Amino acid sequence: MLNKFRGVTPDVVILIVVISILIWIGAFLEPHPPSSLDFENRSMPLFSLLLSITGFNALVSVIAAFFLVLLTAFLLVNFNTSVFFIGARTFLPALIFVLFTGLFPEQQMMNPVLPASIFLILALRRIIDAYKAQGTAYSLYDAGFLLSVGSLFYANFIWFGILLIAGIALLRTGNLREIVISLLGLATPWFLVFGFYYVLGKDLNGLNELIRYNLSGKESGFALSRVTIAVLIIDTIILLISTANLITVINKKKIRSRKTFVLLIWAFLIAIGTVIFVRSVSVEIFWLAAVPASYFISHYFVFAGRRRIIPEVYFLILFLGIALTQVLHHIQ
Structure with missing residues (x-):
């Protein structure tokens, strides 16, 4: 089964899309609005x-979210294809990410x-573009811009600005x-948003309060089912094994x-x-954690999988755990 998904043939793409639909079919049949998890309440600009467009x-x-998942999966594969850091062309990052999206049906x-x-x-791609760039690496400006735009969707994404400093320390002098x-x-x-509010005569104090609320005032909380907790523990163990495997070979890579x-x-x-x-961050952060996690697990499956059962x-187990989580959630 794993050998099939290591490939890069068109039928693998079709399989990933089919699996994506199966994982999300429960959400299509029983769609919940963003307000059910308080995502609509005092949301970022x-x-x-985006909500008004939908x-x-x-x-x-839900359909729009599904297509964003597919876009993210495509970008995961494209990033590895362009930088080739895993060391093999594979659609596994897309599949692993799609599987992770089924971990929390809510x-x-x-x-x-x-x-x-x-x-x-x-942003990660633009940071990596700074590697061995001649003169000033202006791609770092692009990376900062992209991270900031992301924070206008999700305020706590601004903390990922730390990646800019980490990237400069890793890649530059x-x-x-x-x-x-x-x-x-x-x-x-952010200057553009504040300028837009000012020109249109919108409430700047309200914008400041909105940002403060999303960064520190919003109370987070999320109850997990026993099945989800069990599957999450198993997936975490697989992730730790994958990361440990990566660390043992990372110095051998280019x-x-x-x-x-x-x-x-x-x-x-x-x-x-x-x-x-x-305190304002809750389980929704898994969407961001799933990006690097998908690469770690994919690397393990690509290389360790060639030598062991x-x-x-x-x-x-990863597959069955997600399937079990989805089935039990929708039959309860």
Whole structure:
């Protein structure tokens, strides 16, 4: 089974799309509006705009979220194809990410973290583009800009701005100009939003309060079922095994690949750190954590799986765990 998904043939793409539909079919049949998890309440400007485009319709929102998942899956594969840091062309990152989206059935709706995950991948790519760039790496400005735009969907995404500093430390020589332009990129979308509010005579104090509420005032909370907790523990163990395997071989990789994986580790640690230390962050952060996690597990399945039967078992467990979570959630 795992051997099939390691391939890059068109039928693998079709299989991933079919699996995606099966994982989301429960959400299509029983769509929930973003308001059911308080995502509509005092949402950030761009997410409010996105909700208005979907007409606040539950089914339309779920369908739009599904297509954003497919777009994220495509970008995951495209990132590896362009940088080639895993060391093999594979659709596994897309499949693993799609599977992760079924881990929390209650979250299968339009939410602000989903579009932010797209901007995370785009920003990571622009940070990596700074590697060995001649002169000033202006791609760092682009990365900051993309991260900032993502925070206009999901305010706590701004913490991923730490990736800019990590990227400069990993890929560059600590040029002060590059630090400044990356921070300018981070600030530009916010200047534009505040300028837009000012020109149109909108309530700037209300915008400040909205930002404060989303960053620190919003109380997070989410109850997990026993099945979800069990599957989450199993998936975490698989992730830890995959990460440990990556760490043992990371120094054997080419410099650019090694630095890409280190940056992904930073992204994962930031996601974990925010859920621990920022009270307004809850289980929705898994959309962002799933991006680096998909690469770690894919790397393990691509290479370790060629030598052992155990990765095949892990892959099957990952599959069955998500299926069980979905089935039990929708029959209860």
